[in-house]
Amino acid sequence: MHVIRMFRRGLRLQWVAALGFALAIPALGATAASKQQATQTTLNVGTRDLNGRTQATLSMTVIGADGQPATGAIAVSDHGKPLAGFALDAEGRLTATIDLAPGDHSLSAMYVGDQTHLTSSSEVAPVRAIAGTTPDFSVSVSPATISLKQGQSGSATVSVSPINAASLTGPMFVTISCSGLPDQSACTFTPENLEIPIGATAAINSSLVIATQATSLVKAEPVLKSGSRPVAWAVLLPGALVLGGFAFGARRRRFLGRLVLLALIGFVATLGTTACSPLYYYYNHGPPNNLPTPAGSYTITVAAQSSNGVTATTHKTTFALTVTQ
Numbered sequence: 001m002h003v004i005r006m007f008r009r010g011l012r013l014q015w016v017a018a019l020g021f022a023l024a025i026p027a028l029g030a031t032a033a034s035k036q037q038a039t040q041t042t043l044n045v046g047t048r049d050l051n052g053r054t055q056a057t058l059s060m061t062v063i064g065a066d067g068q069p070a071t072g073a074i075a076v077s078d079h080g081k082p083l084a085g086f087a088l089d090a091e092g093r094l095t096a097t098i099d100l101a102p103g104d105h106s107l108s109a110m111y112v113g114d115q116t117h118l119t120s121s122s123e124v125a126p127v128r129a130i131a132g133t134t135p136d137f138s139v140s141v142s143p144a145t146i147s148l149k150q151g152q153s154g155s156a157t158v159s160v161s162p163i164n165a166a167s168l169t170g171p172m173f174v175t176i177s178c179s180g181l182p183d184q185s186a187c188t189f190t191p192e193n194l195e196i197p198i199g200a201t202a203a204i205n206s207s208l209v210i211a212t213q214a215t216s217l218v219k220a221e222p223v224l225k226s227g228s229r230p231v232a233w234a235v236l237l238p239g240a241l242v243l244g245g246f247a248f249g250a251r252r253r254r255f256l257g258r259l260v261l262l263a264l265i266g267f268v269a270t271l272g273t274t275a276c277s278p279l280y281y282y283y284n285h286g287p288p289n290n291l292p293t294p295a296g297s298y299t300i301t302v303a304a305q306s307s308n309g310v311t312a313t314t315h316k317t318t319f320a321l322t323v324t325q
Contacts, residue, residue, distance in 0.1 A: 151214025
């Protein structure tokens with residue numbers, strides 16, 4: 001009976017321990033989630049007329065619950081559609097300008113968050129852009145924020161929307177390019193040149209691919225040319241000089257000593273300058289390991305330019321690129 005009572009008591013203790021562990025799991029999850037604090041995002045919009053187009057100046061701020069600024073990427077949308085993306089500065093602030101197509105707009109900013117901050121959105125800012133009659137276009141990119149690890153590639157869609165294309169006298173050709181990329185990264189567009197037909201109303205898209213680079217762990221070995229014997233030359237050349245010196249030194253020993261000294265100085269100087277040459281090092285030791293794309297948040301500018309042979313029209317948008325290790 002004593003053994004049975006001990007068994008029952010041990011069984012109750014196990015149930016109590018299991019219940020306590022089950023209750024502790026949500027608490028542990030809440031502790032992990034509490035590492036990310038809430039944020040507050042604000043957006044202020046100012047507009048001005050610029051050559052018949054409305055240009056908006058955006059001022060954005062993201063502050064954490066502790067009153068400290070947040071860093072990372074922020075996306076601006078128009079009626080819920082991605083319009084542009086930016087990287088916040090170290091103070092959690094950003095001021096940028098964008099061109100707005102004619103009509104009514106509803107702008108909002110959304111902070112995408114990071115390891116220590118939660119996402120948040122600003123209040124909606126209604127804006128009305130003036131309407132003109134000149135043929136033109138607007139450009140946007142979706143998604144407005146891209147996050148990649150070093151060595152990964154990502155894609156987005158660049159949209160060129162025609163404005164007053166019915167007033168065109170011929171097709172409008174638009175060339176797309178990007179700038180502001182971090183080191184060891186590249187972007188490509190497919191296609192790079194877009195055509196806006198007369199009377200077009202639908203947006204024309206181009207696929208954007210951005211590639212980053214990781215650290216290379218494999219070192220390339222140099223390829224020696226056939227018949228090349230660097231070690232043999234290193235032995236034969238000094239040996240030939242020594243043997244020639246012995247043969248010639250019987251009659252003109254003093255003159256030979258000076259000549260050999262001068263040749264030795266020139267030989268050593270030649271070897272030193274050659275070995276220190278970057279080209280020599282590349283040919284004989286191979287290229288160095290690839291450097292990775294630096295981690296951080298970047299604002300990448302996408303420019304769309306069209307020219308009629310006399311004047312060029314350029315409109316820009318941006319997206320935020322975050323590179324992590």
